Amino acid sequence: MRILPFEAYYPNKDLISSPELFFDEVSNQYIEFKKAGFFKKTGAKSLYVYEISNTLNTHRGLIASHDVRDYTENKILGHENTLAEREQQIMQLMMLRKAMIKPVLLTHEPIEEIATLLQHYIENTQPFLSLYLENENEYHKVWAITEKNDIDTMIEIYRDKIDTLYIADGHHRSSTTLKLLQNHHLTGKTQDASAILSCYFAFDQLKIYDYNRVIDVFSIMSPATFIALLSEYATIKPIKTGKKPGRKFVFTMYIQKEWYIVKWKKKYIQAEIKQNTIILDTTLINHWVMEKILQIKDVRTTKLVQYFEGKSGLNPLIKEVNKNPNLVGFCIFPVDISEVVAFSDQGLNLPPKSTWFEPRIKNGLLVKEIV
Template identity: 30%
Template sequence: MSTLLPFKAVRPVADKVALVTCRNYDDYSPAELAAWLNFNPYSFLHVINPAYVHAQKITLDKRFKGVAHKYQDFKNDGVFVSEEEPVMFLYEIQTKTNTFTGIVAGTLIEEYKANVIKKHEDTLQYRVELFKDYLHQTGFNTEPVLITYPDKTEINDWIVKKKKEQPLYHFSTTNKEKHTLWRIGVDSEIAWIQNQFESIPELYIADGHHRSASAELLYDEDNHLGNPNLKGFMSFLIAESNVKIYEFNRIVRDLNGHTKDDFLALLDEHFIVKSKLQELWKPQDKFEFGMYLDGEFYALFYKQENPNPGLLENLDAQILYDTVLHPILGIEDLRNDERIEYIPGKQSILTIKELVDEGEFEVGFMLFPSEIAEIKALADNQLIMPPKSTYIEPKFRSGLMVYEL
């Protein structure tokens, strides 16, 4: 049984929503960030980075308090409005290649604890603690956890019907995305959606493992204060068939002391290695890997010596780690080793070629993206994928919706 909660959302006024909302803070280059902050006084980036105006270097404690104060300034200036009653929303994102539609609602911490809301990625405790402190001091969150649910005909049909209604917002962004938001505010409609999700036994986190873990930690520490908003966290729930899963490709700075010939010979133990010369070759199926080394592309076909691999051992990202990254290239810690970096699979493999050709990196690896069934199977068995195994869309815009604590 899965529970959805309406909440008293805070959101931008309609005539400023396109100016307020922004991509994730980390997606902006320093120059791009400076441009937005200098020329758009309504950007939510001003809330996220309140010290920018004075080019201050401040402690995290002061920064979090500054975020809270700047957010309150936006509310006092009428940039944000609050829903009078708890509601949910239907949200659609149209990119150049995909259309994503999901429900924005609260989900229960207790169901997260009980593994009704399942996870497949590990978290770093310091990041969980940091974001918990952020939530505690700012008193809000604007980045929902992306959660998938099994496709249901009834919900799909309702979404089609709901989209025919007048939306709250319909706006475009500078990266040529279209965003549309509908309010779900009628009690009977909210109850119907809740009833639909009560028949879904399990939900799966696609993106936002640190956010959900931080919400749980804050709940454990502050629930005694009696704040009902702490019992849930904001989620963007989307049908399994509607998420887009990309791989994370890997680039490594050196060959760990091996010559090119020695490295290729070592790969031969676990892979059939075929040169593709200058062909921009990408894996076409599971157990296939692309590689770019010394101006040349290669196809690596895993020999699958183990006839009965476990779920985790069967994962392409784990195979690459177990056969190449760790034993040959000497990379143990995939999160913190500075010799390895990650490129989202939605970027062209020319990015990998350019980075290797420039000399900062020596070899790049291209993976085949995981499927949702693979992710669910790992979560069902409480197994954890290697770091940076998946890059999942859609991505929610910061400042579109605020869940106050």
């Protein structure tokens, strides 16, 4: 893999009293913020150690610029289709800003040498940027790797030890940037100016949460009809308290303030296995519940489904379902990183809204110019 150091812009803490508000607004106001002095410049081409920590987890990774050739040579693999409308939005903003304000999140097999070098900087140097986000109870810290020997070492490790990278988050950012570069709309003066801003976390530094659904079921059919139809495909048992499923091929369901645990019948799991080598719980929900029972033709575009990331727990889903007796909540077992890798290696796309990766990187934390 070809990573490159770059000179970054980063938030000027002296002018930012609310980091949350700054990160929320920077996507649409980057040009104004930069002109007003809300960003500083690192002053040297560097690689950057990045740590995000909260009471539950600590995630450590690297931020660098990535040579576009690794994308064109299919060394960086995705697992999602992209939408033309979203690509157009990103393209317009990128051309206006002349900058990339959020990195593509890439992941790879754990490499001991990378972890050791990251740990060295965290333990022996001071971060040049440290921000606390009160609403999320989360710390974001960044250290600069400026020593030439250390930069060269990290570049060599990525070049020699990593053959494939996987896009965890940022499919639209990467595809849009690639198109602009290939069409010569981004013509930086240096090699790193025309490369893609990227953040790298090893598999063991990522967490994949469940991505749950609230579906407007009872505007289509009665509760009795839905339960009867679902019983053909799965066994349904009431449970006293709400909980998330503990294993694959099981989901929990919240209907009119009652909870149920639902287990797919083996013959329907086997039917999916005949069609697909990798079976996800989201695939089963999409196929048997949405398509077969509810007759939803396109799960990607339907207005009958809302999505709730699992990091926030059950309460947001419960609150939404309690608003409307027609709604049903579905809690789904999370995808494993090995399944994401397997889909990507086979050139397959995960079903929409299958994964919620953590950490989430903020707009404007580190910015790379493209002029």
